[in-house]
Amino acid sequence: MDKQIKVTLKRSTIGCTQKQKATVEALGLKKIGSANVIADNDSTKGMLKLVAHLVSVEEA
Numbered sequence: 001m002d003k004q005i006k007v008t009l010k011r012s013t014i015g016c017t018q019k020q021k022a023t024v025e026a027l028g029l030k031k032i033g034s035a036n037v038i039a040d041n042d043s044t045k046g047m048l049k050l051v052a053h054l055v056s057v058e059e060a
Contacts, residue, residue: 003040006060009033013054023047024054 009029013021027047028036037060038044048057 004037004060005040005044006035006037006058007048008035008056008058009054010056011054016051016054020051020054023051027051027055029055 007027007029009024009032012032013024016024027038027044028034048055
């Protein structure tokens with residue numbers, strides 16, 4: 001089983017680019033405070049790097 005990480009949306013996407021908004025939605029996050037557990041792989045690491053200023057990440 002792959003390593004899992006918990007991603008939580010901490011800041012609003014208002015004022016962000018359309019690409020950043022789409023990335024947050026692709027991570028399964030909708031409202032501030034919403035969290036999702038996802039697989040820790042190269043594609044998700046790239047997504048998290050793009051929106052690192054909006055989310056917090058911890059191991060699940």
